[in-house]
Amino acid sequence: MDKNQLGIQYMQEGKWEEAAKIFNEAIEENNADPVAYINFGNVLAAVGEEEKAMKFYEKAIELDENAAAAYYSAGNLYFNQERFKEASNMFEKAMKIGLQTSDNYFMLAMSLIQLEQNRLALPYLQRCVELDENDAEARFQYGMLLAQQELIDQAIVQFEKCTELEPEHADAFYNLGVAYGLQDQEEKALAMFNKALEVQPGHPLASYVKKVIEQGEK
Template structure:
């Protein structure tokens, strides 16, 4: 097992210091290998050393400007820092450099949503679900984006795919409740708000939605 593989194993086990040591050895032995710099940056990112992590991603790009994973990793950091324009540029560049991963499409979609460019986000979020068909969060965010653009029926389909994979996704049930309330199907809306509250009793929005539905029902009576 080489240094990078061993370091990744340490990361998966949460052994950050051991991983950092191994990746630093990899850098010392192969100073022109961008992968070692990316991996070391990922360790720094995981422990909150954001600025230092970015420097390692930049170094990887300096060595190889086609190192798509470096752009993707930098994009994640910029997204966490809410520097969405920079994040968008990084994810787009990663794609141009050949990174065809569902995660990159997903993060680019989320970034465009954060930039209030939901229509542009849709195809990327859709593609992320095609590449990661077992990712509940992918379907959730795609469904959410559809709902925000008033594609309610399409949104319901994606949110149902989410809860089929993750039956404890309280926010998906809540948003299904909202969708059915929008369609004036109070019975189904209430079922989904109740399910969200079963999973997460302190889900304030679901609780509020349920009260509105119940109040509406009593007003009709």
């Protein structure tokens, strides 16, 4: 096992000091290896040293302008700082130079959503769920965008898949209820609001809409 692999193993085990030490050794042994800088930056980001982490990502990009993982990691850092424009730029660069992963598509879409560019986000979430069919949160977010575009049938498919993958996703059940309500399927809608309340007792939106439906039936 090389030092980068060992360092990643330490990170997965939450051994941040050991990970930092081994990545530092990897850099000392080969200071032209962008991977070691990216990995060290990820350790720093994980322990809250965000400014230092960005310097390591920048160094990795300086060594290899096609280091897609460096752009992705920098994008995550910007996203966590709510610098969504810079984040979207980083994720887009990573995508253009070959990082075709569901995670990168998801984060690019989420950055665009924060920038209120929902139409632009839609194809990236579509690609995300194509690449990882079992990503419940991506299914939920994709469903939300489809519903906003009034593509209700397609949104229902995504919300249903989300609840299959994550049976405790109260918001997915709630939005399924809204979608069924828009199709005048009140019985199905009520069942979904009840399910949302079963998963999350006191879910404020589900409680309110359920009450409105029940009062309308009286």
